[in-house]
Amino acid sequence: MQHTAGGHGAVGRTPGSHAASDRLQDSAGEIAERVRKVVEATGCSQREFARRVVMDPSKLSRSLSGTRRFTVAELARIADAGEVDAGWLLGSGGAEPTTPAAAVHSSSTTGADSTGTDSTGTEGPNATAPSPAPRTPVLPSAGRPLQIVRETVRLIAEHGFHAVRVADIAAACDTSTAAIHYHFPGRAELLEAAVRWCMDEDTASRAARIAEAGADEDAAAELRELLALQTPRTEQQRRQWLVWLDLWAEAARSTAIGRLHVDYYRQWRTTVADVIRRGIAQGVFRAVDPEFSALRLTALIDGLASQVLAGAAGAEDGTGPDDMYAALLAHMRTELLPTNVD
Structure with missing residues (x-):
């Protein structure tokens, strides 16, 4: 190159x-x-x-x-x-x-790099990796x-x-x-790999949170936790959101990134819709359309997160993480919770 x-x-x-x-x-x-x-x-x-x-x-x-x-x-x-x-x-x-x-x-x-190096220190398919010692695979x-x-x-x-x-x-x-270049020949492969890694990390965080909650937690509490996970407070959360901003721009131009974008949001909206559907069955949410409600909620998350990142970049009177989370809870309260629940 x-x-x-x-x-x-x-x-x-x-x-x-x-x-x-x-x-x-x-x-x-x-x-x-x-x-x-x-x-x-x-x-x-x-x-x-x-x-x-x-x-x-x-x-x-x-x-x-x-x-x-x-x-x-x-x-x-x-x-x-x-x-x-x-x-x-x-x-x-x-x-x-x-x-x-x-x-x-x-x-x-x-x-040390597990691909091995040749006598010149160059990584590649002709490099010879040291013989591994017997051990239990993990x-x-x-x-x-x-x-x-x-x-x-x-x-x-x-x-x-x-x-x-x-x-x-x-x-x-x-x-x-x-x-x-040996591992990722071009910039497109690097971007796709970076996006996929962020997707996997986000999905793993949600799965861990759901497993942690167990069957005893109601869907309303679970949804609040998912909203908290999507609020960019920590350095890791902010980093992933900043990559998403680049993803959205690239998705409009790249077929491969566009497919990743569609696949990720299908999974994310399905997760939210499933929580809403479970909440309806538990009686903690009103009888709404789960898929349409998930679409609206995830779109609100995206818009608010963009404002939080812009505010952190120095915009005056910017939206902060607390503002975002409060707005998401207000949406949940007015759109999903029964009218007799505060």
Whole structure:
């Protein structure tokens, strides 16, 4: 890639990627079988493994079934997550793992990279990973790809997507631009991965909150908690919302990001509608249309969050997190709660 001042140049292929691409064409079935072994060795589901390697679960499923070919970058991330030799995945050399695929590094900060390096320190498909010591496999949770994604999210939140260069991400990860391209060949892949990671984090937070609440908590209390989770108070919440602002702009121009946008909001509105539906059955909410009420409420959340972020950026008389949460509770009170409930 030739970087412009703004970092908008097209990313070129990493050295050797043409040969790697040819191998993908020749042995797609064998590669899929090797990937399946890696997924099975981690002990997690395909969907969870896809989340850990920042990959669309449907793409992983289609690639494993033979209706889609893995890209070189996807295989690089899979090798990293399973701590296996990328050359072995490609069928170009490297020893087959003799122990189950293990977790990637427990820290997303700088340190040894599980993809391995060659004698020049360059990460790539020809790098030889050290033989893993026998150990009990656990779910992959970090490693170079997720470190790259997390730093990309942080930089996008601070500067905006189009102001972030690949060189900036490499510096934040204490690695080379070639290592970034190895895992994510272009800016589009980086944005999609960053958006998907934010989606997964948000979904995981909601799922944890619902599981924590258990069956004893009524739907009204659960909805209040979900509204609190969507109010940008913490640094992490603000960071995710800032990435969403870039997502909305890109979704209007990018088919891939647009699909992610639609999929995420379908899931989010379904979650809210399900809570409302449960509240109606419990008698804590009025008999409203759950889907339409969820649409209105999620739209209100988006608009208010944008105002909170603008206020934090220095706008006078801006809306604060407390104002947002109070407005959401007022909407819930007037639109959902029975008229005899304060």
